[in-house]
Amino acid sequence: MSTPNEIESLERLLKKLPEEDQAEAFRILYGNLPEPIPLTEAAASLADEFDFDVAAYRFHAKAEQRREPRVVRVGVIQTQIVEPTDAPVETQYEALRARTEQLIHAAGAMGTNVLGLQEAWTMPFAFCTREKEPWLEFAEPVDGPSTRFLATLARRYNMVIVSPILERDERHGGTIHNTAVVIGNRGNIIGIHRKNHIPRVGDFNESTYYMEGNTGHPVFATEFGKVGVNICYGRHHPLNWLMFGLNGAEIVFNPSATVGALSEPLWGIEARCAAIANNYFTAAINRIGTESFPNEFTSGDGKAAHHDFGHFYGSSYVTAPDGSRTPGLSRTRDGLLVSEIDLNHCRQVRDVWGFQMTQRLEEYGELISKAAAPDFEPQVIVDPGVDISTGRGATPPSSGRALHHASPRALGSAPAQQITYVGEEEGSRKE
Numbered sequence: 001m002s003t004p005n006e007i008e009s010l011e012r013l014l015k016k017l018p019e020e021d022q023a024e025a026f027r028i029l030y031g032n033l034p035e036p037i038p039l040t041e042a043a044a045s046l047a048d049e050f051d052f053d054v055a056a057y058r059f060h061a062k063a064e065q066r067r068e069p070r071v072v073r074v075g076v077i078q079t080q081i082v083e084p085t086d087a088p089v090e091t092q093y094e095a096l097r098a099r100t101e102q103l104i105h106a107a108g109a110m111g112t113n114v115l116g117l118q119e120a121w122t123m124p125f126a127f128c129t130r131e132k133e134p135w136l137e138f139a140e141p142v143d144g145p146s147t148r149f150l151a152t153l154a155r156r157y158n159m160v161i162v163s164p165i166l167e168r169d170e171r172h173g174g175t176i177h178n179t180a181v182v183i184g185n186r187g188n189i190i191g192i193h194r195k196n197h198i199p200r201v202g203d204f205n206e207s208t209y210y211m212e213g214n215t216g217h218p219v220f221a222t223e224f225g226k227v228g229v230n231i232c233y234g235r236h237h238p239l240n241w242l243m244f245g246l247n248g249a250e251i252v253f254n255p256s257a258t259v260g261a262l263s264e265p266l267w268g269i270e271a272r273c274a275a276i277a278n279n280y281f282t283a284a285i286n287r288i289g290t291e292s293f294p295n296e297f298t299s300g301d302g303k304a305a306h307h308d309f310g311h312f313y314g315s316s317y318v319t320a321p322d323g324s325r326t327p328g329l330s331r332t333r334d335g336l337l338v339s340e341i342d343l344n345h346c347r348q349v350r351d352v353w354g355f356q357m358t359q360r361l362e363e364y365g366e367l368i369s370k371a372a373a374p375d376f377e378p379q380v381i382v383d384p385g386v387d388i389s390t391g392r393g394a395t396p397p398s399s400g401r402a403l404h405h406a407s408p409r410a411l412g413s414a415p416a417q418q419i420t421y422v423g424e425e426e427g428s429r430k431e
């Protein structure tokens with residue numbers, strides 16, 4: 001698949017800065033950059049032989065006196081599809097399975113303990129087409145072929161694998177879900193998480209295929225830390241991230257499929273903000289390449305029908321609980337990113353910032369419950385000098401006097417208050 005007009009990575013652009021400016025630019029944009037760690041010979045030679053990138057970094061955490069470090073290696077893999085989308089389903093699936101396997105061997109060779117794959121890694125991201133067939137043929141049960149394949153590798157490399165697939169739930173009428181299967185390092189299925197938020201934006205017509213997930217915000221307590229999975233579009237919902245934090249997540253994967261025209265300026269921000277706000281590690285994974293489909297489709301925007309989804313820009317990256325992040329993987333090449341982290345880092349940053357102590361869950365909970373009720377009245381305090389039907393000042397002050405006091409009243413309920421201006425006695429104002 002060619003990507004002739006795509007830049008290789010943001011980092012490559014930043015490296016064009018004068019050398020003396022680069023360290024400061026990276027510090028401001030990326031935080032305390034994790035240090036690169038050497039690739040094992042086996043990983044490097046797999047990357048060479050099968051033409052993909054491998055990058056590896058170590059995030060710094062403090063040594064503690066009363067807890068041993070809990071060092072784990074987190075891996076993420078990004079790939080493009082291998083076969084054209086009009087090839088037989090089995091051919092497409094097999095090619096992706098084989099390609100992903102090459103990168104998993106490299107992850108194993110790098111000593112990865114917890115590995116995340118991209119959203120719907122077994123298939124092209126065909127939801128732009130709104131066609132059911134043949135795409136639904138990629139769906140499989142939680143214990144289907146992709147899980148059985150990955151379970152073997154999980155056992156072999158003593159590695160937890162987060163495997164996002166298109167799930168068919170035969171027990172419930174063959175319904176379809178966008179699901180991450182969490183496979184334990186003993187080859188067991190620890191559990192599943194189904195995508196909570198389904199996009200209805202641009203060509204992401206996923207509501208044609210499946211409904212919002214019904215598995216809550218589970219955190220999977222693995223041998224290598226507590227893992228959550230916030231699937232793709234869920235990353236735009238800060239409360240979705242919060243829920244995994246409340247359940248104790250230490251690493252939250254964000255397996256995604258997203259294109260540059262829609263989301264690229266948001267990409268480096270959202271998973272990173274979530275790591276900062278919740279003081280856990282986040283691993284954002286995006287596929288790469290431009291996927292072209294046999295039948296034309298429109299984007300519902302008046303523009304001409306087309307065959308392409310647009311460029312999936314990769315740029316997978318990992319953020320630590322203090323907001324420092326790795327450089328992204330390439331925008332155009334398959335790759336594996338491995339980050340060595342100390343899970344103790346989460347509590348260390350929590351102790352510094354105190355977000356979990358200072359947050360006001362009860363207050364938020366109360367307002368959220370009210371806001372979800374049909375009779376919700378937003379808490380708005382109206383400036384009595386403002387006509388709320390137009391948003392304009394109803395009685396502009398004649399001089400530059402500042403509004404001094406306005407009694408709170410609920411929107412549209414209490415009568416307007418007497419306006420008092422700074423520098424005037426109440427009641428002394430001459431109209």
Ligand SMILES: NC(=O)NCCC(=O)O
Pocket residue numbers: 119199204231232233234256257258259262263
């Ligand atoms: N796969 C998916 O949810 N994509 C939606 C687009 C986005 O969130 O950037």
